[in-house]
Amino acid sequence: MKKKSILFVVPAILIYTVLLIMPIIGAFFLSLTDWNGISQQFHFVGLKNYASMLTDTRLFGAIGNTVKITLCVGIAVNVGGLAVAFLLNKRGKLTNVVRSVFFLPYVLSTVAISFVWMSILSYTGILNTVLEWVGLSGLVSDFIGNAKNSIRSICVVEIWRTIGFYMVIYLAYLQTVPEELYEACMIDGGNSRQQFRYITLPMIVPGITICTIMSIMTEMRQYDIVKVITNGGPGYSTETITYNIVTQAFGNNMLGYSSAIAVFLFVFIAGISVLQLKASNKIGG
Amino acid sequence: MHSVVNTKTRIQQWAARLLIGMLAVLTAVPLYLAFVNAFKSTADITKSPLSIPIPPTFDNITKVLNSPNVHLGTMYFNSICIAFFGTAICLAVSALAGYYLSRVKNKISKSLYVYFLFGLMVPYVIVYVPLVTMFKGSGFLGTLPGLILVFVSGSISFSVFMFEGYVRTIPVELEEAAILDGAGQFEIFAKVVLPLIKPCTTTVAIFIGLSMWNDFLTPLLIGQKVTITVGIYTAIGPYASDWGSVFAYVLFATVPIVVIYLLAQEQFISGLTVGAVKG
Secondary structure, rough: OOOOOHHHHHHHHHHHHHHHHHHHHHHHHHEEEEEOOOOOOEEOOHHHHHHOOOOOOOHHHHHHHHHHHHHHHHHHHHHHHHHHHHHHOOOOOOHHHHHHHHHHHOOOOOOHHHHHHHHOOOOOOOHHHHHOOOOOOOOOOOOOOOHHHHHHHHHHHHHHHHHHHHHHHHHHHHHHOOOOHHHHHHHHHOOOHHHHHHHHHOOOOOHHHHHHHHHHHHHOOHHHHHHOOOOOHHHHOOOHHHHHHHHHHHHHHOOOHHHHHHHHHHHHHHHHHHHHHHHHHHOOO | HHHHHHHHHHHHHHHHHHHHHHHHHHHHHHHHHHHHHOOOOOOHHOOOOOOOOOOOOHHHHHHHOOOOOOOOOHHHHHHHHHHHHHHHHHHHHHHHHHHHHHHHHOHHHHHHHHHHHHHHHHHHHHHHHHHHHOOOOHHHHOHHHHHHHHHHHHHHHHHHHHHHHHHHHHOOOOHHHHOOOOOOHHHHHHHHHHHHHHEEEHHHHHHHHHHHHOOHHHHHOOOOOOOOHHHHHHHHHHOOOOOOHHHHHHHHHHHHHHHHHHOHHHHHHHHHHHHHHOO
């Protein structure tokens, strides 16, 4: 075949390098300085920013919250998404309608739906009104203003938003499992639990891997819901890592320090992706 | 004995259906609330949030439309420009690159592929400060084309990855035949390859178009362009209380997407999953 012109890749390389790769290199550079974004001068401080991270309790809180949200949402959307997909897999007339309903929140603007949830969860909001009506006033609570509740509220919103997406992916994987395998299992006297354990699960391992990776990647970067619903509060109690980076950079003008945290997040996420790639190669091969 | 088993599985089936139905209703409730309450006064919202607004009031909608600080036209213009041109440019450069990387196998193309994939691991928040700093004097980021190119740069990794994988599943024979007919390589790409990769193009377009339309942080921090997402945030602010207007804003931000979604559900759902299942 005739040689292809390198011109095919040049536009993509140019845009990608100038606007994504160079800024990333810039972040590594900035993370070694004390620049505040306003003054003309800045100094190289070596690894001082990274050292400061070790005593930053506010950052620890943000890391803890991110891990909490990632674990909670990651487990819920994968277990729940797979369960709903499994139930929906037996095709009925309404399956497509139901699938569309579950999927709808995922395509909407996260900021917009967060405002809707705020109207539901705030102290004078819809949920508390309804709880009063049905006589469950014991359950009335401040779902946003109270530190313990607010992180749970964020998880609920995020689960609601993304579970349909994972459900649809699991559904697509479930439909790749050949019907004959289930029939063979039934003839051998296997019940539905055994069918799930010995046929469905092993056949959809690649789907589980992909959904797990995607949910971890998404939640490690959580920002929009926190920004709208709690604004990081009360106090710093619902800050995530991304939220922390943005406020340190654009609120407190600590550009050097915020870059160091961003580099840390980057290395962490890259590490997870490499580990997961290796793990899935092992399972796949 | 047989009938007992049958009744048991029937009950199980109905229980499953009931459960699914309840979950679907629960999922739909927030969306229902957003919709009906946009047509009620704030007093009615607090009093009876679940009721259907009869007769509906359009006060919230007109209030938002007439608000002196909110220019819905500008917001829509910015959002549509970003989603449309951002998607178009990204599709063009990524399809070309993905095609090349898939058909040419040498050391350079392999390293380029890894170079592009690298972007998939990047938490995008790392880019904001350096990007603003690098282009501070130039005024480039304050313009709509600048912001559009920033969006493109963030979506290239994913798109190249998708196109590279899809082109690999297409046989080269058609392209070889076109070469024998004397077609140039860009002509072959436009006339032979592009029609064949259409399903992949649709998938990528939906995925990145949605992410560009819905993105909040990028237009807020880069270029300070008021898109519909940034617009509703700044209009409502973090301490909302006028719920009627809030729901009206939410309506304006989501209705275009809901309409497109309802018209093209199948493409949305199969489009968003085809890549994941194949990959």
